[in-house]
Amino acid sequence: MRVKDFSIVxxxxxxxxxxPQYNIHGKIINANNEAPVVWAQILKVDDGIxxxxxxxxxxxxxxxxxxxxHLIFLSDNFHLKExxxxxxxxxxxxxVVLRPMxxxxxxxxxxxxxxxxxxxxxxxxxxxxxxxxxxxSEVVIVAAQMGNKAVNLxxxxxSQVVGLNIYESDAGGLQLNIGGRGLDPNRSAHFNIRQxxxxxxxxxxxxxxSYYTPPAEGLDRxxxxxxxxxxxxxxxxxxxxxxxxxxxxxxKKLRLTNRQTIGSHNLFTSFTDLSGTIKNFxxxxxxxxxxxxxxxxxxxxxxxxxxxxxxxxxxSKTNLSFDYTHFQYIAHQPGGLTDKMxxxxxxxxxxxxxxxxxxxxxxxxxxxxxxxxxxxxxxxVFGLYAGRKALGFRSNRVFQEDQEGTVRxxxxxxxxxxxxxxxxxxxxxxxxxxxxxxxxxxxxxxxxNARQGPGSSGSDADFNFATxxxxxxxxxxxxxxxxxxxxxFGENIIRVTNAxxxxxxxxxxxxNTRAKGYYRKINRDNAGNVILDNRYDEExxxxxxxVLLGIGLSFKPVKAMxxxxxxxxxxxxxxxxDIRITEPSYQIDEHLKDExxxxxxxxxxxxxxxKLTYDISAFGLAYKGRLGQIIKETDDFRIIRFRTNVGDAxxxxxxxxxxxxxxxxxxxxxxxxxxWNVFANLALxxxxxxxxxxxxxxxxxxxxxxxxxxKTGITSGYKNLIASVQFTYLSAQYTDATNIKQDKNENLRxxxxxxxxxxxxxxxxxxxFGSHFTLETGIxxxxxxxYFTRRATGYPGPGIIPSAxxxxxxxxxxxx
Numbered sequence: 001m002r003v004k005d006f007s008i009v010x011x012x013x014x015x016x017x018x019x020p021q022y023n024i025h026g027k028i029i030n031a032n033n034e035a036p037v038v039w040a041q042i043l044k045v046d047d048g049i050x051x052x053x054x055x056x057x058x059x060x061x062x063x064x065x066x067x068x069x070h071l072i073f074l075s076d077n078f079h080l081k082e083x084x085x086x087x088x089x090x091x092x093x094x095x096v097v098l099r100p101m102x103x104x105x106x107x108x109x110x111x112x113x114x115x116x117x118x119x120x121x122x123x124x125x126x127x128x129x130x131x132x133x134x135x136x137s138e139v140v141i142v143a144a145q146m147g148n149k150a151v152n153l154x155x156x157x158x159s160q161v162v163g164l165n166i167y168e169s170d171a172g173g174l175q176l177n178i179g180g181r182g183l184d185p186n187r188s189a190h191f192n193i194r195q196x197x198x199x200x201x202x203x204x205x206x207x208x209x210s211y212y213t214p215p216a217e218g219l220d221r222x223x224x225x226x227x228x229x230x231x232x233x234x235x236x237x238x239x240x241x242x243x244x245x246x247x248x249x250x251x252k253k254l255r256l257t258n259r260q261t262i263g264s265h266n267l268f269t270s271f272t273d274l275s276g277t278i279k280n281f282x283x284x285x286x287x288x289x290x291x292x293x294x295x296x297x298x299x300x301x302x303x304x305x306x307x308x309x310x311x312x313x314x315x316s317k318t319n320l321s322f323d324y325t326h327f328q329y330i331a332h333q334p335g336g337l338t339d340k341m342x343x344x345x346x347x348x349x350x351x352x353x354x355x356x357x358x359x360x361x362x363x364x365x366x367x368x369x370x371x372x373x374x375x376x377x378x379x380x381v382f383g384l385y386a387g388r389k390a391l392g393f394r395s396n397r398v399f400q401e402d403q404e405g406t407v408r409x410x411x412x413x414x415x416x417x418x419x420x421x422x423x424x425x426x427x428x429x430x431x432x433x434x435x436x437x438x439x440x441x442x443x444x445x446x447x448x449n450a451r452q453g454p455g456s457s458g459s460d461a462d463f464n465f466a467t468x469x470x471x472x473x474x475x476x477x478x479x480x481x482x483x484x485x486x487x488x489f490g491e492n493i494i495r496v497t498n499a500x501x502x503x504x505x506x507x508x509x510x511x512n513t514r515a516k517g518y519y520r521k522i523n524r525d526n527a528g529n530v531i532l533d534n535r536y537d538e539e540x541x542x543x544x545x546x547v548l549l550g551i552g553l554s555f556k557p558v559k560a561m562x563x564x565x566x567x568x569x570x571x572x573x574x575x576x577x578d579i580r581i582t583e584p585s586y587q588i589d590e591h592l593k594d595e596x597x598x599x600x601x602x603x604x605x606x607x608x609x610x611k612l613t614y615d616i617s618a619f620g621l622a623y624k625g626r627l628g629q630i631i632k633e634t635d636d637f638r639i640i641r642f643r644t645n646v647g648d649a650x651x652x653x654x655x656x657x658x659x660x661x662x663x664x665x666x667x668x669x670x671x672x673x674x675x676w677n678v679f680a681n682l683a684l685x686x687x688x689x690x691x692x693x694x695x696x697x698x699x700x701x702x703x704x705x706x707x708x709x710x711k712t713g714i715t716s717g718y719k720n721l722i723a724s725v726q727f728t729y730l731s732a733q734y735t736d737a738t739n740i741k742q743d744k745n746e747n748l749r750x751x752x753x754x755x756x757x758x759x760x761x762x763x764x765x766x767x768x769f770g771s772h773f774t775l776e777t778g779i780x781x782x783x784x785x786x787y788f789t790r791r792a793t794g795y796p797g798p799g800i801i802p803s804a805x806x807x808x809x810x811x812x813x814x815x816x
Contacts, residue, residue: 409455776813
């Protein structure tokens with residue numbers, strides 16, 4: 001853009017922002033005990049804009065023109081309240097007192113009162129203990145989503161989150177595998193995964209893989225902040241995914257929900273939660289059990305998941321909270337397929353002895369204190385004690401059958417880490433405008449262990465090492481990883497006008513990555529005799545510190561529209577899985593280096609009354625030293641998959657989301673008996689390696705980037721009956737930087753090659769009857785498309801991992 005053109009645009013924006021605009025900020029409390037009323041709905045009748053009170057009972061309408069406004073305050077088991085507010089020449093602060101009902105509303109009446117118009121929202125400029133002004137954020141309202149929540153079907157739960165790339169190969173929804181914008185979806189390792197605002201992955205630095213995913217049936221919301229989350233939440237390129245568990249029931253001592261689900265392939269799940277409040281004590285807890293045979297041979301699974309959240313309100317300003325999560329499962333893993341095997345029979349398996357087990361224990365203690373009317377302080381101490389075990393026959397000759405009685409490869413990981421994160425959010429007035437800043441720090445340390453060696457020769461899930469039986473097994477190593485991380489961060493909203501704000505931010509990181517252990521190198525001659533048996537001891541200590549910078553701009557020229565722009569730096573360290581885990585299907589470069597780069601977002605978003613919500617944006621993501629895999633020939637003329645710093649890469653694209661409430665447009669907008677919504681979610685992405693020292697890479701497409709990623713659907717219903725149809729389409733994508741294309745009859749390994757494009761249709765139905773019961777049913781992959789989304793190099797492969805065929809489910813919910 002020329003300087004003259006830029007000056008004209010800047011002058012226009014400044015003139016536009018000169019109209020006086022103010023904020024309505026308020027707090028809602030209970031008339032009986034002055035406790036904050038959380039998650040209340042506040043409707044601005046004049047234009048249909050709706051906001052929600054936070055965990056402190058606070059709410060804000062931003063950028064309000066002078067005039068009189070009619071507000072309606074709505075919360076479960078409280079009397080509805082209406083209030084008119086005059087905005088003249090300054091911000092307005094109000095205290096709203098809601099009177100509890102003497103007779104509790106039935107569940108049906110509550111649902112009629114608080115029915116969500118849209119299943120997606122976004123984070124406010126200051127939301128809870130975070131600042132999100134100018135960032136691309138999305139909030140999934142789980143209760144408003146249709147689909148098979150019993151198995152965490154990600155393409156349905158995240159259907160309205162733009163641009164996500166999902167591995168669809170887990171029949172029980174035990175693990176979440178999502179990426180986006182060229183990020184490898186494997187165990188969501190390129191996102192900072194949190195539960196209730198604390199880290200839940202294995203090791204945020206050394207092994208940031210997510211083996212635990214909370215059940216969708218227990219979730220209230222899922223918050224997603226793209227790469228600009230690097231300043232407040234960690235340096236990952238993907239950004240933040242924060243699972244918000246349901247809050248305790250405020251108005252009952254005991255509330256119970258029980259959901260029983262049966263489905264195809266002998267699926268059975270049971271979900272029960274208990275919730276309530278007794279004076280200053282409140283709790284929410286659930287128990288989730290799953291089992292099934294899976295849709296592929298040798299893919300049965302069983303899991304148990306317990307969660308407990310316990311809160312104590314010391315006074316109106318200080319709250320304490322404790323969370324405990326236990327998750328364990330064991331799964332039979334059928335292994336991968338070659339292309340030829342997949343197209344002959346996509347659900348066959350020649351791996352009968354592969355098993356995977358997880359044991360997860362997650363803790364958190366949180367304190368939230370309102371120091372002053374404008375200052376909030378939080379301290380979150382969290383920890384993880386967990387393990388994962390992978391056992392099986394993993395020859396890179398995928399077609400080779402697993403022979404019983406032979407040695408199996410066993411990899412175990414133990415994770416013991418803890419951390420503490422403190423934040424201060426302060427609101428202040430400067431030059432006549434309401435500003436806010438967040439400052440904080442994070443301390444994190446871990447002592448993890450990774451061991452690899454011979455497993456038993458049996459067929460069962462025996463996770464004991466068989467070193468005495470197989471002393472000269474080739475893949476043997478044992479390492480401990482005592483990592484340490486210290487971070488300081490801060491962001492500040494500077495309101496230039498009531499419409500225009502600038503949010504600069506900074507994060508300082510100190511990382512000390514250590515590794516201590518050994519690996520063995522064992523060679524045999526052609527007769528199988530051991531000719532070399534060496535042990536190599538290693539001790540590495542890598543210290544580095546760096547600063548990440550970012551800036552965001554937000555411009556709100558009218559009530560229901562915002563233009564946002566953000567640019568932030570990102571960083572990702574090499575993990576210990578990159579360095580020392582031996583995979584027979586690929587080799588690892590001994591000189592791997594950390595990745596760094598930046599993300600950029602620019603877009604326009606908003607909501608028109610209760611009729612339309614939208615977010616239209618462009619993005620860019622730049623990598624320096626991107627980690628990836630190439631296909632190369634070794635000195636002994638073997639073709640291998642090689643993991644290395646492939647080179648520099650650039651990804652850019654267009655993202656579009658809209659949700660249209662047709663019943664609000666075509667029919668009486670006050671008639672809530674009808675529901676008719678249509679949504680569209682489209683990402684168009686281009687990518688290229690701009691520079692590489694590896695031959696034949698520069699100019700290639702980046703892996704895990706489908707050019708077209710489309711999800712669209714329609715939800716319609718009358719009163720308590722709602723039906724939904726969703727369509728998903730992803731175009732073809734590469735799985736390695738070499739951009740190998742494989743003929744389905746020639747690829748004998750199944751590891752390299754494209755993932756072909758695919759299209760999936762899902763159908764869902766929900767009916768509430770009586771005051772306590774809900775029936776949900778549906779058919780996923782309605783057209784029975786045979787497809788796959790993943791070529792695995794390690795577990796659960798190696799090889800092609802097929803996705804689920806047509807399947808049905810039926811859920812009965814009882815709540816009182």
